[in-house]
Amino acid sequence: MPHLHDLNPRVSVDNVILGFDDENLNVLLIGRSLSDGRTDDVLALPGDLIFENENLEMAAERVLFELTGLTDLFLQQAGAFGDPNRLAKPKDREWLKTVRQEPDVRVITIAFFSLVNMNDYTPQPASFARSVQWVPIQDVGDLAFDHNRILTTCLKRLRETIAIKPVGFNLLPVKFTLGQLHRLYEAILDKPLDKRNFRRKIQKLDILTHLDEKQEGVPHKPSSFYKFNEIKYQKLVETGFDNFGF
Amino acid sequence: MPHLHDLNPRVSVDNVILGFDDENLNVLLIGRSLSDGRTDDVLALPGDLIFENENLEMAAERVLFELTGLTDLFLQQAGAFGDPNRLAKPKDREWLKTVRQEPDVRVITIAFFSLVNMNDYTPQPASFARSVQWVPIQDVGDLAFDHNRILTTCLKRLRETIAIKPVGFNLLPVKFTLGQLHRLYEAILDKPLDKRNFRRKIQKLDILTHLDEKQEGVPHKPSSFYKFNEIKYQKLVETGFDNFGF
DNA sequence: TCTTGGTAGTGTATATTTGACACTAAGATT
DNA sequence: AATCTTAGTGTCAAATATACACTACCAAGA
Known part of the structure; x- marks a missing residue:
């Protein structure tokens, strides 16, 4: 006892x-x-x-x-x-x-x-x-x-x-492709997201930096790499925004 | 010690x-x-x-x-x-x-x-x-x-x-007016909300029941009472909806 | 070297939603 | 009757969401 x-x-x-x-x-x-x-x-x-x-x-x-x-x-x-x-x-x-x-x-x-x-x-x-x-x-x-x-x-x-913060970037390498980001969002939300609409929406947020670098050795059209732009994101937070919703 | x-x-x-x-x-x-x-x-x-x-x-x-x-x-x-x-x-x-x-x-x-x-x-x-x-x-x-x-x-x-669930109804009497609901949302979100847009949005959700009853003894046009309709809300949740956001 | 398989990347038209905005209606008080 | 106060309503323009199909590029294998 x-x-x-x-x-x-x-x-x-x-x-x-x-x-x-x-x-x-x-x-x-x-x-x-x-x-x-x-x-x-x-x-x-x-x-x-x-x-x-x-x-x-x-x-x-x-x-x-x-x-x-x-x-x-x-x-x-x-x-x-x-x-x-x-x-x-x-x-x-x-x-x-x-x-x-x-x-x-x-x-x-x-x-x-x-x-x-x-x-x-x-x-x-x-x-x-x-x-x-x-x-x-x-x-x-x-x-x-x-x-x-x-x-x-x-x-x-x-x-x-x-839906509020782009925390997903923490799950990806520093350099990633929009395809990876797309698959990540689909995995987290557990539902398919239209490719073109996803890309348009994520790009409009203007928190990604397009790198002058592409995939190599892939058996298909190589994808551009991007990285998350913390500075632009902070500005976005300060000026206020509502949603990252998909 | x-x-x-x-x-x-x-x-x-x-x-x-x-x-x-x-x-x-x-x-x-x-x-x-x-x-x-x-x-x-x-x-x-x-x-x-x-x-x-x-x-x-x-x-x-x-x-x-x-x-x-x-x-x-x-x-x-x-x-x-x-x-x-x-x-x-x-x-x-x-x-x-x-x-x-x-x-x-x-x-x-x-x-x-x-x-x-x-x-x-x-x-x-x-x-x-x-x-x-x-x-x-x-x-x-x-x-x-x-x-x-x-x-x-x-x-x-x-x-x-x-922004996700209409929990605000818990702060109001069973019977309430749209004006009360409006003021409540303004108090919670700490910002003014356009009256007409608020009413339109809340009514489109279709989770309120309009009662055949009005305010009495108020020194202005009496307001209709409403109550929260739990059943309709549950249906809405089941069929899936995104936002109560304002 | 040609074919195949696989992913990248792009635009438009339509429907829906948002945001801004101003007047009349109804009751109480004087 | 005049005044005060809140209730209640509609429209237009802008922004956003949704649905949808084809070409570009690379590697690998025939």
Whole structure:
């Protein structure tokens, strides 16, 4: 029986790290390790308890860094999840027992999502993970805890956010083609977008710089490269604009 | 010096309760009571630590109920606030010392906002409050802790939300006039909206039911009453629509 | 070297939506 | 009767959204 003060909840962050492979949105999931060396077959979102002198964003950045080695990534809070029984599924409790001193204590988690360019690095299993893998979001099965719900919420928030800010650029290389951007928007919004209308709309925003460079070695007409123009975007934000909606 | 496990953060909810008085948006603030009977002069958002077997929404509903006596109100999470020093202002620490066994423990709070019809009730000072008052949002001064930041975030989220869902109806009586609705949108968005364009747009959504009833005793042309039509709204959501934006 | 397969890139016509704008109607008060 | 106040209404022009089909360019293989 825990002491009274042990009934205070713990607080963690969980991070929905999204990447784009030029076709699908992928989410970075970890495989849990058991204390006896075996690997659990349930995948989970990466996350960790927050440290004592860390704010929520710092905790999320730490998780992200341990997994990807990257810093300064796009990161946005998506909400808190705190149902008392969110850790109560039998498999989850079994796993918690093997890794924690306090398997029964309540944990409230703050969910973040971040957007990364999948080609920038290869994920490393971190201290809290046995394995790491990119999983296309349409192939994500049952996750640990309430992580399916968290993932769904984050994807919804991403769709809302991308209608207001061009955050999608974080999922692409610095140089990208309009075709890539088009496929990215279709993947995020999960619906087809007319090619000509998409190109017209994105170009009218005037936040892209056309580079004097084309694809090479592709078995079709080579596409021009563009890059996102932060300065023009900032000006656009200041003068006020309403929508990036598609 | 606290024990090690006491370093675990506590978790609270804070609630931005918004009301509309036919002119301004108002927020419900509490005055803190000191243990010696005096009243602190700093206003705060109502909130409380979450109970052991309560989820986050339940905790927010409880705070709301204790203050207003109302249930089943519109309530939406706006995010978590967890800076380690969010309780560290001198006045706040002084107050914490008079009311808590643990003045120095870290508290992470989950912010909610709710929308209520101001005429439905009169707020009651609850267990955690010395006084309760409606304050027009433009008159809100320095609040306790990081509550100004929380309020700002919640108002921003309200503006985003009302562009997607007609949540504003929760701030009005069941029967209302288009003029009231118009003033409400202007108050929330903090900008003037053309009367004719507003009416056209809101009516085209076809989610209002025109009642066979008019204002009485008003010293001007009486206005028709309308009510929000939940059924039509649900149909609209199902068939898909994009924007309530103004 | 010619054919094939695959993606890049472009314009127009129509329908819909937005934004600006000014007067009459109805009731209460004096 | 005059005055005050809010309710309620229509039109035009500009901007935006939608639907839609063909040519250009490159690589690879026949």
